Amino acid sequence: MQQRISPAASVTGAITLPGDKSISHRYAMISSIAEGDSRILNYSTGADCHSTLACMRALGVEITGEGTEFLVRGKGLDGLRAPSSDLDAGNSGSTIRMLSGILAAQPFVSRIFGDESLSKRPMQRIMKPLAQMGAGIRAHEDKFPPLEIHGAKLRPIDYTLPVPSAQVKTCVLFAGLFAEGETTVIEPVRSRDHSEIALREFGADLTANRGKITLVGRPQLTGRDLIVPSDISSAAFFIVAALLVPGSSLVIRGVGLNPSRSALLDLLIGMGAKIRVPQLESQNGELIGEIQIDHSTLQGGIIDGALTAQVIDEIPVLAVLGAATEEGLTIKDAGELRVKETDRITTVVDNLRRLGVAAEELPDGLIIPGRQKFRAAEFDSFGDHRIAMAFAVAALRADGESVIHNADAASVSFPEFWNTLARVTE
Numbered sequence: 001m002q003q004r005i006s007p008a009a010s011v012t013g014a015i016t017l018p019g020d021k022s023i024s025h026r027y028a029m030i031s032s033i034a035e036g037d038s039r040i041l042n043y044s045t046g047a048d049c050h051s052t053l054a055c056m057r058a059l060g061v062e063i064t065g066e067g068t069e070f071l072v073r074g075k076g077l078d079g080l081r082a083p084s085s086d087l088d089a090g091n092s093g094s095t096i097r098m099l100s101g102i103l104a105a106q107p108f109v110s111r112i113f114g115d116e117s118l119s120k121r122p123m124q125r126i127m128k129p130l131a132q133m134g135a136g137i138r139a140h141e142d143k144f145p146p147l148e149i150h151g152a153k154l155r156p157i158d159y160t161l162p163v164p165s166a167q168v169k170t171c172v173l174f175a176g177l178f179a180e181g182e183t184t185v186i187e188p189v190r191s192r193d194h195s196e197i198a199l200r201e202f203g204a205d206l207t208a209n210r211g212k213i214t215l216v217g218r219p220q221l222t223g224r225d226l227i228v229p230s231d232i233s234s235a236a237f238f239i240v241a242a243l244l245v246p247g248s249s250l251v252i253r254g255v256g257l258n259p260s261r262s263a264l265l266d267l268l269i270g271m272g273a274k275i276r277v278p279q280l281e282s283q284n285g286e287l288i289g290e291i292q293i294d295h296s297t298l299q300g301g302i303i304d305g306a307l308t309a310q311v312i313d314e315i316p317v318l319a320v321l322g323a324a325t326e327e328g329l330t331i332k333d334a335g336e337l338r339v340k341e342t343d344r345i346t347t348v349v350d351n352l353r354r355l356g357v358a359a360e361e362l363p364d365g366l367i368i369p370g371r372q373k374f375r376a377a378e379f380d381s382f383g384d385h386r387i388a389m390a391f392a393v394a395a396l397r398a399d400g401e402s403v404i405h406n407a408d409a410a411s412v413s414f415p416e417f418w419n420t421l422a423r424v425t426e
């Protein structure tokens with residue numbers, strides 16, 4: 001599928017976006033191994049989170065509902081059954097990495113695979129700690145999906161994350177749920193803490209202090225009612241669109257504003273963005289609020305170190321914004337971008353050049369000079385949802401109609417993206 005995008009006169013209105021992808025995965029997995037029923041509202045509509053639901057169903061969990069509302073009949077820690085066929089994680093790194101932590105503790109062997117993109121993503125980062133805990137895992141070329149996981153009685157470990165990754169942290173914590181004793185994860189660089197919040201919400205005994213997370217194994221997890229906040233990483237495309245297009249004024253409601261995800265807003269405000277958050281509330285331990293954005297001229301700057309890890313999913317659209325800032329944007333310490341759904345350093349630079357924007361590719365980042373004009377172009381998502389949406393946003397400020405090829409990739413996290421974009425730009 002291809003999408004044609006015309007330059008926008010403004011980005012205006014009030015919108016509500018689908019549920020957070022990261023939180024949806026976690027709620028689906030934890031509720032499946034809790035005792036009793038959980039009702040999940042505003043569940044992500046993205047294909048990735050539906051891959052997780054399909055895997056949990058294949059493991060014997062009864063999940064009913066449709067759209068954004070699901071009822072999960074939890075099986076308890078020891079209630080999953082061997083799947084009758086291989087588990088399909090689709091395009092979803094979160095599904096394969098986080099679910100592996102649960103599969104590693106089962107009294108059966110499971111195989112989990114993914115699409116072409118997922119089949120090239122590194123899995124050693126989860127294989128190593130799970131092997132230390134006692135599981136047997138085989139992988140294609142010892143590092144890629146499909147994974148064959150021989151579950152075992154796991155032992156707790158103390159594990160320091162070698163890469164900043166909430167998926168790896170979650171995998172180890174999920175495995176630690178099944179091990180007798182205390183499992184500790186140390187993260188030298190802070191990553192999103194939705195698992196810690198959700199596990200506590202379900203009743204786990206978990207403490208987190210200065211990057212050291214300790215979980216007591218074999219907890220009593222109890223099903224509950226949950227509402228997923230809207231996804232700040234999806235909101236990022238609309239935030240940048242409103243900042244970029246003169247005359248814009250946009251309100252986004254009910255957005256998840258967990259501090260481990262909202263560094264994006266602080267970064268933009270620090271560069272001069274007119275962004276306000278007039279109200280904040282807490283829901284299931286997560287912060288949510290409304291964001292108001294007005295078109296702004298931004299200074300630009302540097303994203304590096306711990307900040308890079310906190311805005312890693314937003315870097316494609318921030319790179320687009322960077323070219324329109326006064327001083328440009330430099331992104332460093334972002335080697336992880338090369339192992340996302342695509343090599344996002346290469347796919348961003350490729351599309352920036354189509355846009356007529358100069359950009360220098362670094363081994364672990366990019367340098368984008370500021371004050372650049374955007375030329376209408378034919379972009380390619382390369383099958384990556386965030387690349388499709390980032391360059392749709394760029395097209396709003398181009399000098400004519402642009403085309404996004406392979407635009408259906410957006411549905412991995414945000415199937416409603418194209419309709420929502422049309423609504424705020426008409």
Ligand code: S3P
Nearest residue numbers: 022094164165166167168312313
């Ligand atoms: C995620 C963690 C990040 C992020 C991904 C979702 C999560 O990946 O890029 O989109 O939900 O935990 P890494 O764990 O690979 O950094």
